[in-house]
Amino acid sequence: MDVRSNEFKARAAANLDDEKLQKGLGLIKVKAVVNRAGAVAEFGDFESLREAGKQIRDRALADLDLYLERFEREATARGAVVHWAENASEACRIVVDIAKQSGVRTVAKSKSMVSEEVGLNDALIAAGIEPIETDLGEYILQINDAEPPSHIVMPVIHKTAEDVADLFHAKHGTPRKTDPAALTREAREILRPKFLSADMGVSGANFLIAETGSTLIVTNEGNGRLCTTLPRLHVALTGIEKVVPTLEDASTLLRLLPRSATGQAITNYVSLHTGPKRLEESDGPQQFHIVLVDNGRSKLLAGEMREMLRCIRCGACMNHCPVYQAVGGHAYGWVYPGPMGNILTPSYVGLENAIALPNAATMCNQCGVVCPVKIPLPDLMRKLREEQMERGLKPWPERVGLALWGWAAQQPALYSFGTRLAVRVMKWLGGNDKLIHRLPLAAGWTDGRDFPAPAGKTFRELYKERRK
Amino acid sequence: MRVALFVTCLADLMRPGVAFAAIRLLEHGGCTVEVPQTQTCCGQPAYNSGDRATAIALARKALDEFEGFDYVVAPSGSCGGMIRAHYPELFRDDPATLKRIEALAARTWELTDFLVTVLKLDSVPGDFTGSVTYHDSCSGLRELGVKAQPRTLLARLPGVRLTEMNEAETCCGFGGTFSLKFGEVSTQLADNKCGHACATGADAIVGGDLGCLLNIEGRLRRRGDLKTRVLHIAEVLAGSMD
Ligand code: SF4
Numbered sequence: 165m166d167v168r169s170n171e172f173k174a175r176a177a178a179n180l181d182d183e184k185l186q187k188g189l190g191l192i193k194v195k196a197v198v199n200r201a202g203a204v205a206e207f208g209d210f211e212s213l214r215e216a217g218k219q220i221r222d223r224a225l226a227d228l229d230l231y232l233e234r235f236e237r238e239a240t241a242r243g244a245v246v247h248w249a250e251n252a253s254e255a256c257r258i259v260v261d262i263a264k265q266s267g268v269r270t271v272a273k274s275k276s277m278v279s280e281e282v283g284l285n286d287a288l289i290a291a292g293i294e295p296i297e298t299d300l301g302e303y304i305l306q307i308n309d310a311e312p313p314s315h316i317v318m319p320v321i322h323k324t325a326e327d328v329a330d331l332f333h334a335k336h337g338t339p340r341k342t343d344p345a346a347l348t349r350e351a352r353e354i355l356r357p358k359f360l361s362a363d364m365g366v367s368g369a370n371f372l373i374a375e376t377g378s379t380l381i382v383t384n385e386g387n388g389r390l391c392t393t394l395p396r397l398h399v400a401l402t403g404i405e406k407v408v409p410t411l412e413d414a415s416t417l418l419r420l421l422p423r424s425a426t427g428q429a430i431t432n433y434v435s436l437h438t439g440p441k442r443l444e445e446s447d448g449p450q451q452f453h454i455v456l457v458d459n460g461r462s463k464l465l466a467g468e469m470r471e472m473l474r475c476i477r478c479g480a481c482m483n484h485c486p487v488y489q490a491v492g493g494h495a496y497g498w499v500y501p502g503p504m505g506n507i508l509t510p511s512y513v514g515l516e517n518a519i520a521l522p523n524a525a526t527m528c529n530q531c532g533v534v535c536p537v538k539i540p541l542p543d544l545m546r547k548l549r550e551e552q553m554e555r556g557l558k559p560w561p562e563r564v565g566l567a568l569w570g571w572a573a574q575q576p577a578l579y580s581f582g583t584r585l586a587v588r589v590m591k592w593l594g595g596n597d598k599l600i601h602r603l604p605l606a607a608g609w610t611d612g613r614d615f616p617a618p619a620g621k622t623f624r625e626l627y628k629e630r631r632k
Numbered sequence: 633m634r635v636a637l638f639v640t641c642l643a644d645l646m647r648p649g650v651a652f653a654a655i656r657l658l659e660h661g662g663c664t665v666e667v668p669q670t671q672t673c674c675g676q677p678a679y680n681s682g683d684r685a686t687a688i689a690l691a692r693k694a695l696d697e698f699e700g701f702d703y704v705v706a707p708s709g710s711c712g713g714m715i716r717a718h719y720p721e722l723f724r725d726d727p728a729t730l731k732r733i734e735a736l737a738a739r740t741w742e743l744t745d746f747l748v749t750v751l752k753l754d755s756v757p758g759d760f761t762g763s764v765t766y767h768d769s770c771s772g773l774r775e776l777g778v779k780a781q782p783r784t785l786l787a788r789l790p791g792v793r794l795t796e797m798n799e800a801e802t803c804c805g806f807g808g809t810f811s812l813k814f815g816e817v818s819t820q821l822a823d824n825k826c827g828h829a830c831a832t833g834a835d836a837i838v839g840g841d842l843g844c845l846l847n848i849e850g851r852l853r854r855r856g857d858l859k860t861r862v863l864h865i866a867e868v869l870a871g872s873m874d
Contacts, residue, residue, distance in 0.1 A: 177816045486803045490820045524814060526807025526821070527680055528770035549682030562681070562813075570678050570686035573641075574693060576670035583645055599853050608815030613822060613850035616646070616862075623639055623648035627667055 165283050165312060169497035169509050169518035176491040176524075188322045189492050195318075196483035199427025200534070207423060217420045218538040220413045221474035224374075224405075228465060231374040231407045232456070238377030242439030244452040249282075255457045256287035259366065259399055262453050263293050266397055268363040274381070274388035275299040276368030277316050277477060278401050278457055280499045281512070284366070285310065295366070296358045298387040300351055304328055307335045314493030316500060317425050317479040322492050355387070365391035365449065369402035370421065370476070371414045372454075378438040379454060380414055382421060382431040389435055398449035400437065404456045405465075405473040417476060420536035424478040460512040468547050472507050474537040481531035481541060487524055496521065503531035503541040510548055519557055522548035583622050591620035635663040636698050638706035638715075638740070641673040642842040650842060653870035654707040654743055660870075661751035668697040674706075676714040677808050684722070691719050692729070695736055703750065704740040707866045708841050709772020712742035717775045742772055744781040744840060744865055753785070758871035761791030762835035766865075767825065767848065768801045769841035782840055782865045789869070795832040799824075806847040822851035829860075836861040838868055 168175070179185055204210045224231055236246045247262075249255035255278075263271065271288055273279065273295055285306075288295045297306040301319035305311045308331055313319030320328070325344050332350055333340035341347060367388055369379035379400045381388050392398045408414050422428040441448030464473055482488040482502025493501035498518070500508045506525055510518040522545045531541045552558050572579050593600045594617020603610045635658055643650040651667075658665045675690030694715065698704045706712040716737045723730040747753045764786065772778035786792050805811065805821025812818075825848055829837045837852075839845050842864060849862035 173814065173816075176814070180816055180820050486805065486821050486824075487814075487817055490817055490824075523810070524817075526770070526803045526805060526810045526818075528803035528807070529774045530770070530801075530803065533774055546680060546682065549680070550684050551682070553682035553684075558682070562809075566678060566681055566683050566686070570683060570689070573672040573675075573686075574689055576672060579672045583641075587645055597858075599850075606812055608812040608818070609850070611815055612819030612854065613847065614853040616846055616849050616853070618646045619648065621648065623644040623651045624667075624669065626648050627651075 165280055165499055167498050167509070167513045167517050169513070169521055171497055172495055172520035172524055175497065176495040179491045179495050184324060184327065185322050185492055188324050189489055192318075192321060192483050192489055196426060196479070200424060200480060200483070201427075203423040203427040203429060206429075207419075210423075213416070213420055214536055214538055216416055217476075217536050218474060220408055220416060221476070221537050224408050224413075225465065225470065225473055228404070228407065231409055232404060234374040235372050235377055235407050238375065239439070239454055240377070242377050243442075244377060244439050244454055247453060247455045249455055249457045249459070251459050252282035252457075255282040255401065255455055255459065256284055258455050259284060259401065260287055260291045260293070262397065262399060263288070263364055264291065266363065266451070268293060268397065270294045270296060270358065270362045271364045271366055272359050272362035272391045272395060273297050273299075273302070274365070274367045274383060274391040275302055275319070276366065276401055277499060278368055278403055279366065280313065282401075282457060282459065284401065296355070296362065298355050298359065298391055299383070300348060300385060300387075303351055303355065304331065307331065312494065312499070314501065315479060315482065316477055322494065359387075359390045359394055362391075362395045364397040364399060365393075365395040366399045366401060367392050369400045369406055369454075371417060372402065372407040372456075373411055373414055373436075374407055375410045376438055378411075378436050380434065380436050382418070382434050384426075384432045386433055389433055392435060392437055393447050393449065396449055397451045397453070398437070398440070399453045399455060401455045401457065403461055404458055405461050421476055421478050424480040424534065424536040464511055469507060469511050469544055471539050472504070472511065472544060474539055475504055475508075476537055478536055480534045480536065484530045484534045485525070486528065486530065487526065503545070507541065507544045507548065515548065515551060515555065516557055519552065522552065580622070580624060584625060587618045587622055588620055590615075590617050593617065633663050633703065634701050635665050635703045635705055636701040637665055637667045638674070638694075638698065638704050638711060639667060639671060640706055640708045640711045640842065642846070643707060646846060647842055647864065650707050650864045650866050653864070653866035654705065656757060656870040657743070657747060657753075657866060658705060660757050661747060661753050663703075663751070666701070671697050674711040674714045676710060676718075679714065679718060679722075680808055688722050691722050691733065695729070695732060699732060699736050702739065703746065704736065705743055705746045706740070707743045707864065709742045709769050709776055709778050710841050710843060712740055712745075713771035713775035715740040742776050742778050742840065744785055745776060745778050748781040748784050754788070756785055756788045756869040758789050758869045759791065760789055760868045760871065763793045763795055763833065764836045764838045764868065765795050765797045765829050765832040765834040766800060767797070767804060767829065767837060767839040767844060769839055769844045770803050772840050773801055778840065782838075785865070785869055786838070792868070795834055797828040797832050799828050804844045804847050806843045808843065811847060818847070819851060822847050823855070826852050826855060826857070830857065834860070836863050836868070838863050838865050840865045
């Protein structure tokens with residue numbers, strides 16, 4: 165997927181003015197935020213659960229190599245084939261090779277963010293293989309000229325039912341309908357035969373279980389089950405950080421994931437895949453391949469962004485982020501939007517290619533308090549800001565402004581003089597209504613807001629006067 | 633009890649009345665209040681902009697100025713949170729300073745938290761009458777747990793009627809330099825906040841952080857609302873100062 169994260173400001177501004185998008189985004193609060201709050205309240209001691217989740221993920225990351233080796237051993241012993249992909253192109257090549265070796269023509273895909281991350285669909289198409297997205301949201305995006313998702317759990321949250329009605333009418337050539345149930349039925353009718361004819365299914369994996377060599381996926385639509393059991397090949401594509409030691413650990417994380425994502429106590433489907441179809445079994449793929457993607461993850465493991473690898477991709481951070489709620493996922497310009505994207509995007513595509521993102525947050529920490537594995541997202545964003553500063557990636561007016569202000573704030577006499585002058589100028593600018601309507605160096609503020617003017621003397625001046 | 637007032641740079645510049653109100657409240661609670669004259673800024677703008685060196689320098693300066701007092705009180709959850717929650721992290725590699733910084737952090741309080749938790753104030757001198765709605769500023773709320781404290785104090789004023797707004801805990805969009813760098817987004821969030829606050833029909837929007845209050849008031853006035861007052865909690869609790 166192309167990286168367009170450096171266009172954040174322009175795209176965010178455009179999205180703020182997009183009424184239809186705003187309507188779609190409004191649903192996040194209704195659906196995700198309110199539902200999560202309900203589920204958390206109903207659960208009781210969610211804080212202890214978050215702590216347990218954090219510890220499980222930390223334990224897995226502390227010995228990641230060992231757990232991955234164990235996973236490979238167990239999975240192989242049960243007949244699966246484990247592949248290691250160092251980067252995006254290698255991941256794509258591996259999947260394409262698997263497909264080619266078995267003469268695969270069509271691939272039924274269930275939702276996978278790693279597939280978006282590595283750009284698998286483009287690679288399959290280039291190799292003459294047809295990928296079919298079977299998750300309803302992903303399907304909508306695919307037939308809309310491969311539009312990127314705007315959310316990691318609800319990929320089409322930016323679209324209204326009206327948008328989908330227009331799209332289906334145009335692409336399917338069927339009479340236009342707006343009823344969501346009817347639209348879903350229409351998609352299902354088109355997708356079912358494709359499931360049945362697909363030679364290969366591609367899924368992601370929410371967790372990898374080291375002790376059994378299983379992959380685990382959670383879905384609400386049931387398409388994941390069809391993709392992983394009907395075709396003769398199943399390829400699970402996921403990041404190396406998804407491993408957890410035991411089934412018990414996975415079940416603890418399963419209590420956190422759906423509650424944090426959609427407010428469900430459990431998703432409609434939880435599927436555990438352990439090896440391909442065995443002799444005595446009637447269903448399942450003949451081959452089961454697991455492609456484990458690094459693509460920058462092991463680099464994070466050794467650095468200051470390590471905690472980000474705890475992420476279980478629930479989307480709670482974006483659902484609760486006031487900036488995400490206002491601008492939507494596409495503004496972030498890559499696969500992962502919202503607070504998690506503010507860290508993952510610069511980490512995976514390069515800080516210089518996502519300059520705005522670590523700064524595109526008010527540091528309100530709403531994300532940090534909802535994250536089910538307690539990732540201190542604002543702290544990580546701040547560390548990236550520090551790195552930007554060290555590497556000279558910040559725009560020069562900001563650097564000069566900060567340096568001047570920082571220096572002055574360390575010289576009390578000078579600072580006092582400067583502030584006395586500043587409040588007098590601001591008072592004058594404020595005029596009769598005591599509001600500054602335009603400030604030359606602060607257009608970002610005054611374009612949409614007035615600036616309440618000060619009284620004309622600093623506190624410390626007045627304090628001295630009063631004490632005399 | 634010797635209490636140092638951490639004036640905060642915004643109160644010093646934009647609303648001196650807030651600092652005077654804080655002094656009055658602390659004195660009302662029996663404190664001897666001092667105002668170290670060389671104080672400037674806690675360093676948070678530098679810290680959140682990635683300028684760690686300046687943040688450390690300003691933290692050292694604050695340490696020298698404030699470490700001799702029983703308590704340090706700031707009329708701001710943002711500056712209070714900076715000292716309490718973030719200063720220690722700045723000195724994680726400097727054990728000698730870290731010890732002093734941790735001691736300072738432990739003695740530093742946000743104003744309403746201090747009034748309720750330490751002073752256990754059961755009366756306040758204010759005389760405000762009217763309906764108010766309270767905006768929970770992010771740092772105070774999520775770094776220091778300031779939520780019930782200002783409401784407890786407002787309840788001590790017989791003339792005040794508190795009506796909660798929807799999404800009182802959602803960020804107003806200020807975010808320090810964020811408000812300048814991402815002006816459109818920041819304005820949108822401020823606008824959302826104004827909408828929720830005004831829907832309560834309150835006479836005044838009250839909060840504990842001047843940054844947020846300037847942001848909210850700025851948007852409110854641009855929306856054409858010249859009537860709804862925007863006040864710092866200290867101003868409401870201390871009453872008229874003239
Ligand atoms: S960072 Fe935390 S809240 Fe965000 S998606 Fe990952 S696990 Fe969920």
